[in-house]
Amino acid sequence: xxxxxxxxxLRIWRQAGPAAKGNFETHVVDEITDEASFxxxxxxxxxxxxxxxxxxxxxxxxxxxxxxxxxxxxxxxxAHGPQRGTATCQLHMRQFKSNDTITIEPWRASAFPIIKDLxxxxxxxxxxxxxxxxxxxxxxxxxxxxxxxISKIVADAAMDSAACIGCGACVAACPNGAANLFxxxxxxxxxxxxxxxxxxxxxxEAMVExxxxxxxSCTNHGECEAAxxxxxxxxxxxxxxxxxxxxxxxxRKDLARK
Amino acid sequence: MTLTDELFAKNTVKxxxxxxxxxxxxxxxxxxxxxxxxxxxxxxxFKVIVVGTGLAGASAAATLAELGYQVxxxxxxxxxRRAHSIxxxxxxxxxxxxxxxxxxxxxxxxxxxxGGDFRAREANVHRLAQVSVDIIDQMVAQGVxxxxxxxGLLDNRSFGGAQVSRTFYARGQTxxxxxxxxxxxxxxxxxxxxxxxxxxxxxIDIVVIDGRASGIVVRDLVTGEITSHAAHAVVLATGGYGNxxxxxxNAMACNVTAAWRxxxxxxxxxxxxxxxxxPTCIPQSDDSQSKLTLMSESLRNDGRVWVPVxxxxxxxxxxxxxxxxxxxxxRLYPSFGNLAPRDISSRAAKRLVDKGQGVGPKKxxxxxxxxxxxxxxxxxxxxxxxGNLFEMYERIAGENPYExxxxxxxxxxxxxxxxxxxxxxxxxxxxxxxxxxxxFSDHGANRLGASAxxxxxxxxxxxxxxxxxxxxxxxxxxxxxxxxxxxFKAAEEAARERFxxxxxxxxxxxxxxxxxxxxxxxxxYCGMERTxxxxxxxxxxxxxxYQEFKTDLRVTGEGDNMNQTLEKxxxxxxxxxxxxxxxxxxxxxxxxxxxxxxSEYQTDExxxxxxxxxxxxxxxxxxxxDPMTPxxxxxxxEFEAVHLATRSYK
Numbered sequence: 001x002x003x004x005x006x007x008x009x010l011r012i013w014r015q016a017g018p019a020a021k022g023n024f025e026t027h028v029v030d031e032i033t034d035e036a037s038f039x040x041x042x043x044x045x046x047x048x049x050x051x052x053x054x055x056x057x058x059x060x061x062x063x064x065x066x067x068x069x070x071x072x073x074x075x076x077x078x079a080h081g082p083q084r085g086t087a088t089c090q091l092h093m094r095q096f097k098s099n100d101t102i103t104i105e106p107w108r109a110s111a112f113p114i115i116k117d118l119x120x121x122x123x124x125x126x127x128x129x130x131x132x133x134x135x136x137x138x139x140x141x142x143x144x145x146x147x148x149x150i151s152k153i154v155a156d157a158a159m160d161s162a163a164c165i166g167c168g169a170c171v172a173a174c175p176n177g178a179a180n181l182f183x184x185x186x187x188x189x190x191x192x193x194x195x196x197x198x199x200x201x202x203x204x205e206a207m208v209e210x211x212x213x214x215x216x217s218c219t220n221h222g223e224c225e226a227a228x229x230x231x232x233x234x235x236x237x238x239x240x241x242x243x244x245x246x247x248x249x250x251x252r253k254d255l256a257r258k
Numbered sequence: 259m260t261l262t263d264e265l266f267a268k269n270t271v272k273x274x275x276x277x278x279x280x281x282x283x284x285x286x287x288x289x290x291x292x293x294x295x296x297x298x299x300x301x302x303x304f305k306v307i308v309v310g311t312g313l314a315g316a317s318a319a320a321t322l323a324e325l326g327y328q329v330x331x332x333x334x335x336x337x338x339r340r341a342h343s344i345x346x347x348x349x350x351x352x353x354x355x356x357x358x359x360x361x362x363x364x365x366x367x368x369x370x371x372x373g374g375d376f377r378a379r380e381a382n383v384h385r386l387a388q389v390s391v392d393i394i395d396q397m398v399a400q401g402v403x404x405x406x407x408x409x410g411l412l413d414n415r416s417f418g419g420a421q422v423s424r425t426f427y428a429r430g431q432t433x434x435x436x437x438x439x440x441x442x443x444x445x446x447x448x449x450x451x452x453x454x455x456x457x458x459x460x461x462i463d464i465v466v467i468d469g470r471a472s473g474i475v476v477r478d479l480v481t482g483e484i485t486s487h488a489a490h491a492v493v494l495a496t497g498g499y500g501n502x503x504x505x506x507x508n509a510m511a512c513n514v515t516a517a518w519r520x521x522x523x524x525x526x527x528x529x530x531x532x533x534x535x536x537p538t539c540i541p542q543s544d545d546s547q548s549k550l551t552l553m554s555e556s557l558r559n560d561g562r563v564w565v566p567v568x569x570x571x572x573x574x575x576x577x578x579x580x581x582x583x584x585x586x587x588x589r590l591y592p593s594f595g596n597l598a599p600r601d602i603s604s605r606a607a608k609r610l611v612d613k614g615q616g617v618g619p620k621k622x623x624x625x626x627x628x629x630x631x632x633x634x635x636x637x638x639x640x641x642x643x644x645g646n647l648f649e650m651y652e653r654i655a656g657e658n659p660y661e662x663x664x665x666x667x668x669x670x671x672x673x674x675x676x677x678x679x680x681x682x683x684x685x686x687x688x689x690x691x692x693x694x695x696x697x698f699s700d701h702g703a704n705r706l707g708a709s710a711x712x713x714x715x716x717x718x719x720x721x722x723x724x725x726x727x728x729x730x731x732x733x734x735x736x737x738x739x740x741x742x743x744x745x746f747k748a749a750e751e752a753a754r755e756r757f758x759x760x761x762x763x764x765x766x767x768x769x770x771x772x773x774x775x776x777x778x779x780x781x782x783y784c785g786m787e788r789t790x791x792x793x794x795x796x797x798x799x800x801x802x803x804y805q806e807f808k809t810d811l812r813v814t815g816e817g818d819n820m821n822q823t824l825e826k827x828x829x830x831x832x833x834x835x836x837x838x839x840x841x842x843x844x845x846x847x848x849x850x851x852x853x854x855x856x857s858e859y860q861t862d863e864x865x866x867x868x869x870x871x872x873x874x875x876x877x878x879x880x881x882x883x884d885p886m887t888p889x890x891x892x893x894x895x896e897f898e899a900v901h902l903a904t905r906s907y908k
Contacts, residue, residue, distance in 0.1 A: 035656075036547070044546055050768040050770075050812055050813070051768055051771075055815040056815070056822060056823050058820050064509070065345050065551055065552075067345050068341075068509060069339070069340065070336065070340050085649075086653060090654070115480055115820055116820040123337070125337065126338070126445065126448075126455075129445045130445045131449055132449075134443060135400055136446065139324060139396060139719050139720075141399075142395040142396045144395055145354070145395045145412055148398075149410025152407065152408050152410070155403050162403050165434075166337065189401065195400075
């Protein structure tokens with residue numbers, strides 16, 4: 001059954017543009033049902049702001065089903081808020097109490113510059129994928145799908161890391177702003193599968209290099225795993241590091257043969 | 259003379275569906291054998307614009323770039339990976355017959371034509387079924403981690419409207435995994451320079467010069483800058499218009515703008531009244547709700563749908579004895595049971611809720627119960643199959659479906675209507691193509707489960723790369739208009755004026771307010787059941803509300819930077835115009851078929867009653883200068899391989 005929360009104070013980061021100076025703005029939500037999602041609360045606030053002639057708070061969101069990875073938000077200093085394994089769009093107000101003060105900020109990472117208010121630019125993630133996060137298989141030449149049996153355990157493990165939604169919580173939560181969990185997840189997905197073997201070592205070299213150009217270094221804090229809405233294990237980073245080290249040998253040998 | 263013939267004689271546009279010769283099973287091969295080719299060295303001389311990066315857009319852009327065309331890809335998202343295809347849960351059909359249960363290309367073709375209530379174009383559907391097998395191969399090659407059996411072979415499950423298991427899946431995240439596969443292939447081409455990517459860029463107009471699509475006008479959502487882009491061909495892979503209902507399972511930003519702007523430039527919009535209301539969504543919990551969440555149809559493989567027999571039931575679900583439960587799908591449709599097609603299941607749920615037998619605090623749902631499955635299969639197996647869906651349900655509804663049955667209710671989910679396209683997926687404007695949910699061609703009046711992903715990838719991977727080449731070949735070395743052409747400048751200026759006008763109204767109500775009110779009208783009068791009276795009423799209410807929108811809208815902020823309120827205003831404007839066309843189309847189609855159910859036309863048992871003599875046609879609407887005065891064109895549908903029959907799932 002639904003209850004109503006009363007008197008919620010929101011401290012929201014407002015910033016007019018990438019170079020502008022930002023500040024916190026305070027708004028009070030008098031009453032809201034606990035069935036509402038966190039983003040619906042922001043919708044209601046925005047509707048009120050627009051009706052009052054004020055500019056709506058800009059924030060990224062889309063599917064509201066926790067799968068597209070568009071939503072972000074640091075809520076009380078936690079990426080995607082207090083509920084474990086949950087993206088902001090799936091967070092509901094029943095996680096909060098009446099009279100709470102909630103601080104809402106954008107992802108804070110130098111690789112994710114702020115566009116406006118709570119919205120950041122995460123294109124650096126796309127650059128990592130473009131550099132090698134794929135299997136080269138042009139359309140048309142694929143063999144029958146059942147030609148290569150893949151053990152269920154392997155397929156399931158690949159799926160676990162392929163579940164990454166690319167939201168950037170791992171980077172936002174990391175004190176160093178590192179993207180190792182994101183990059184490691186894609187590498188683990190592809191390198192676990194037989195189809196991914198041909199490019200296994202060139203892939204990891206290219207992706208890690210692109211990652212290092214844009215993001216901070218991993219020092220094993222583990223904050224990324226705790227913040228990940230898909231609960232991707234930090235093991236993928238170990239797997240990436242192992243493959244990267246191997247790549248430095250095997251790729252060099254392969255290249256020397258040329 | 260039938261109505262179809264009469265209307266056909268009055269067509270204002272020549273509709274050539276370009277269906278190739280030969281028996282339906284040979285048409286696609288015949289087409290490919292006779293199409294024109296572009297030499298590999300000449301492909302780089304052609305530029306193709308692809309708008310949208312979902313399954314259809316990403317797969318088309320990637321494949322065209324691999325072939326050597328220059329591709330410019332546009333998405334309004336921050337990344338190509340965000341497109342709404344990502345939210346598809348259950349699976350993708352492929353006529354592989356890996357289960358040896360009697361599946362074949364013909365059976366998938368037949369199921370899809372029948373599922374669509376005989377309102378789809380036979381030749382297109384057959385091609386879809388044919389290439390479905392190639393899609394599975396291609397996606398496995400891309401590294402999509404489909405579910406597997408212990409021996410390492412691919413696993414399948416069943417979906418509504420089929421009596422075979424032909425659905426491939428990756429947990430409850432099949433759309434995500436397929437989209438990531440296509441996105442990775444797409445990203446490879448971005449990295450190699452084959453695709454130029456424009457993210458956070460929204461199409462706001464199409465430019466047609468001398469009758470041919472010559473490019474598009476886009477608005478950069480970050481800077482507000484309006485720019486033109488010219489190309490030899492334009493592909494719209496921009497999804498459906500389910501958000502016309504406001505509350506839907508579509509993502510918040512899904513909109514009809516690209517298709518609608520094309521429509522206003524002369525592209526015909528086909529069967530707008532064919533919308534799919536998906537039976538298994540989480541019921542609305544409060545009035546401020548902005549979005550409904552789908553629970554995959556795959557749940558109906560193991561979940562049983564029921565309502566209490568007594569409308570005044572107050573006990574908890576688990577305390578209601580078997581004999582006081584109505585498993586109404588199993589009762590009404592014994593051979594398909596809980597896997598009856600979507601339109602049929604949705605209407606059955608609506609009728610029981612309308613009769614007061616609904617469950618939950620608002621009595622606005624029916625139960626989807628897993629207790630029998632948990633007993634039969636064990637908690638762990640159920641968790642493995644549906645764990646992520648159960649978790650999602652618990653987060654939203656605050657109840658644990660392992661202990662309490664889920665509550666579900668139908669919601670707007672998919673739109674079968676869309677831009678009219680011929681066999682080549684080209685609209686009636688040469689050079690303008692529409693793919694995926696944005697076109698109308700494959701699902702008739704109702705789409706079967708796990709067929710949307712199949713169609714998106716079929717269009718993008720295996721159809722457009724051939725048909726676009728056929729269209730481009732004759733244009734080799736011919737001059738084409740650039741963005742300095744006056745038509746581009748005029749379109750840019752008109753778009754600038756349109757967006758400035760939203761800002762200048764300075765009324766009192768937000769775009770969201772209007773969207774919500776608009777959605778209510780469409781849901782009430784053009785939703786699961788439609789009547790002549792209701793549709794006429796909607797056609798009075800909509801223009802009045804639209805007028806209010808034009809005079810009392812309030813958009814705050816400016817046009818020259820990120821302004822989500824302004825983006826929304828433009829999209830709601832187009833939804834208004836589309837909404838009027840949806841109601842008009844529904845009013846004119848005096849029969850019931852698939853998702854279009856007119857209360858006046860039903861059998862004694864309450865099933866859809868088609869009128870094949872008068873309505874076995876595609877209704878393709880031409881923009882008439884005002885949303886209330888469209889011109890009707892019809893394409894008669896001919897069935898050669900499938901016998902027109904009453905659709906029965908009993």
